[in-house]
Amino acid sequence: MLRSSWILGFRFTRKLYFSRAISTTYVNVIHPHLIRVRSLQPLNQAFAHTSDQGLVRKHVLGFRYFMTATLEPSATSIDDLLAYLRHAIGLRSLQLARQAHALVWILGFAQNQFISVNLITVYSTCNKLSDARLVFDTIQWKNIFLWNSIISAYVKYTVWDEPLILYDKLLNSDVRPDHFTFSSVLKICAELCDSLRGEKIRVLMEKTGFCSDVVALNALIVMYCKCEWLTFARKVFDEMPDRNIASWNAMISGYAKLGSINEVWELVRQMHLERVILDGVTVVQLLSLCNNKNLVFPIHAVLLRIGLDLDFHIGSCLIDTYAKLGKLAISRRVHELMQCRNVVTWTSMVAGYAQNGYSYEALEVFREMQSIDTIKPNKVSLVSVLPACIPLGDLTLCKQIHGFSIRNQWNSEISLSNSLIDAYSKLGCLDHARCVFDDICYEHDVISWSSMIVGYSLNGLVKEPMLLFDEMIQLGIKPDNITFVGILSACARARMIEKGMEYYNLMTTKYGMVPTMEVCSCVVDMLGRNGQLNRALDFIKSMSIDEPGPSVWGALFSASLLHENVEMGKLASKYLLELEPQNPAHYVSLSNVYAASGIWDGVSEVRLEMKERGLRKLPGYSWIIVNSKVHSFYVSDKSHPSSSLIYAVLDRMILEMKGAGYAPEIKCLSQDAC
DNA sequence: TGTTATCGGC
Missing domain, CATH: 1.25.40 (Serine Threonine Protein Phosphatase 5, Tetratricopeptide repeat)
Known part of the structure; x- marks a missing residue:
């Protein structure tokens, strides 16, 4: 049986021109699956968790059809193959994609443009960009659908350089780009803030008559906004023949990101006048601008009136907005009301508690995320929970988070490394902080340097922050305000006033800050x-x-x-x-x-x-960790179960100290009015 | 085959 599959595959492919790309596709992608294509087992595995029995039956029948057919190319088999591929796309099943791809070759459709577009889509859906590219390279005569599919596959996975090379190749080919191409490439220009290329595309859009497509024009607005060419963006927006909700949202986003709040509300007013109904994206953007509850409540009310579901975006944005206003009970309620929660909604809750000083609650939610919803924390979750370890003095948890990030190979994640430096140094563990700082796996930015400088300074060191400061200047890294906070605090402790004033003057004169x-x-x-x-x-x-x-x-x-x-x-x-x-x-x-x-x-x-x-x-308190448990205590606190024992030891120590000649300094002792 | 949005670092 295996042999016959192989022979069938060979029979229908040997007539093709075997370019290097074709033979690579054949050897690496198709061949291993040709020998499995006759088995129903992978198909059953792919459907093991599907409750849709109709879908399962359709697949199994389709598969049997292929296996019993003459395997000669026909119009029917193209339709069936397409149906097969669409199911693979819907299920994001790489296994089905491979089988379908093998059948494409067996049936001799490897050069079919329409089928290849679907193959590129299915591989892109299954996160197999290299396979998608092989399909693209295999096709000798490429139409614009193929070019657009492979470019958008790269864009989907935030790969920018390769699709730009492809776009240049496309411009030098016989095929003309269309509005689909322009929208994808404009998105890349926006991400790279490449306004020059973006502008060239706009000129080409006008030349080729694609200057009225709403999606391409939306992408143009976004590109101009990202490059801070707001006047150009607004001109495109005002002159658009048709607008959709994404056009309004793109313009709102542009104004919001540059802090032009009045223009945002003016656009919202205009939307209202033109009876444009705002959607979830508009709501999320408006919520992000709310810095007081008088704005949040009306927007929340609009959200409820429109009847929009609390999806991940809207839900996490609501949680975050209320948390930033200190309304954590509402954040928690929104979170509980959500039908589905994901890592972002949970992390928003963790960050909300941590930023408002509720460290215990932040850690509790962080654990609930994993125990209740079995959601694995992402990098942002760790960055959000780390500050909660500091007030609790929980060095063990800090180390656990560090270990977790190493196991996930997140050492190169800059914000995570910076947070670890900060947490370790604030927990008094300068060696560990320096160890993270010295890791060459991640590219240090000004925050990394400042974190380490501030860390040394907080721990009373003077020489080390100054050496680091000199080193960062030599490397050409421009210090920021926090760098100077660290260095000036070090000078203050070391009584180096004139040196400190030199740093201050350096900041205001040389750096013009x-x-x-x-x-x-x-x-x-x-x-x-x-x-x-x-x-x-x-x-x-x-x-x-x-x-x-x-x-x-x-x-x-x-x-x-x-x-x-x-x-x-x-x-x-x-x-x-x-x-x-x-x-x-x-x-x-x-x-x-x-x-x-x-x-x-x-x-x-x-x-x-x-x-x-x-x-x-509220009186200040101190804490001590014994056997991984944090014990906090106030002045004269007797609430601890072992209080009498603790004070007995303390009295003995005071006696010993006095005996050794140490007397307490009480001149500057403050009195708390409790 | 394309466009708009959510959580994080000194």
């Missing part, structure tokens, strides 16, 4: 903590940013407390209370300034005001 509020706070902290309070105040007055924020005055305040400068402390407190009247920490700070100077009336006055405003400061 506008310092952020965080950088300014670092400078104030550096000057203040080293006793130069007046210089710090002068710096605040000279700041180029609009209004010094709480972090700037907070840095000055801490320095005032450290150096017992009551007047400066009162001044900083005044600004802090003006900026954030509901923040209890500022009242406690002011109270501490008075207490440090023995001004007890001031202390009572501040505490009374705090009480009247109903404010209560």
Whole structure:
């Protein structure tokens, strides 16, 4: 039986011209399947999980037909082959695709353009681009359908260089590109921000009379928007003979990404006037622009009124939008109401909890994703959950995530590596952070360097961040604001004021950067903590940013407390209370300034005001990990089951410390008004 | 055979 299949295959292919591509296709793709084509077993396996018995019967009957037919090419067998291929496309079954491909060769249709288009589609659907390309290369006389199919197959898998080479070959061939070709290639130009090629395509579209096709024009709008040529995009949009919802969405996306929010709402108003019904894509884009609940609720209401299903896109966008507004209960409800959840919806929930400081909940959801829905985390899930390990001091989980990423060969993933550096260094594990940083598998960007510099700085090191800074400059990497935050904090701790001011001047003069509020706070902290309070105040007055924020005055305040400068402390407190009247920490700070100077009336006055405003400061806490379990505790906390034992050990240690000559420094001890 | 959108890093 095997022999006869092989011979049949040979009989119908030997007449063809055996180019290199044809023989490669034959040897690598077809031949292994010719010997299996007569067996029903793969077919049954492919349908093992299908409940549609009609479909199964149709396939089995179709297969038997092929096996009992004379295997001579005929119009009927073309139709059957096409049906077979379409089923393979629908089921994304590589096995059926291979069998169909083998039959194409047996029946002598290897040069049939129509069938080959479907073969390219089925291989592309099954993630077999190289096989799709072999089919394309096998065809001697290629029509525009074949060119378009192979180009769009590459585009689908975000491969940009090869389809551009093919497009150039197409332009040099006898075949003329059409609106399908233009839309695919314009998408590539958009991804590569290649406006020059995009513009050439627009000229060619006009020359060849394809300048009225709505899909190609939509792709042109997207290309112009990605290249930030918004005026050109709008011109295309305004002059379009017909628009569909994708045209509106493309234009909205262009304005939204460049921050032209007024234009977005103007377009929405225009949609309303022209009675264009917005779809899920419009809703997702509008939700992404919502920075307050007064905007989200009406959009959510529109979504419910239109009756759009909570698909993955809309669902995860809603979850994310509500989470960013701190409305986590609504995010959770949306997530629970979704019929189907995927890795993105779950990750949105994880990120929402982690970003709002709910670390335990973030870890819980991260575990539920795997236990309830058996969904494997992706790279973004790991990046989202890593910050939750930090406040919990969970080094073990951080290492587990690192191990998981290595097992999945995600070492080259830049954002994941950067997050690992950050998490490891904040958990005090500088060796591990440096190990990730030194991994040559991933291409370091400014965030990688900044993460490592900040990591060293947070752990009190001075020489290392400076060496790294010099190294990154030598490599031609432009530092950003966070790099300077790291380097200035290191200078502050090392009492290297003038060196720090040199870095600050380097930032503003050589790099022409506008310092952020965080950088300014670092400078104030550096000057203040080293006793130069007046210089710090002068710096605040000279700041180029609009209004010094709480972090700037907070840095000055801490320095005032450290150096017992009551007047400066009162001044900083005044600004802090003006900026954030509901923040209890500022009242406690002011109270501490008075207490440090023995001004007890001031202390009572501040505490009374705090009480009247109903404010209560949450006390800070520390934690320790024992046998992989995190134990957190407050000052004088006695809630732990082993509390009496812990305090007994502590008392003994204090005695030993005193005996060794160590006395506690209580001058700067703050008092929390709990 | 083509177009529009969701989660993440210092």
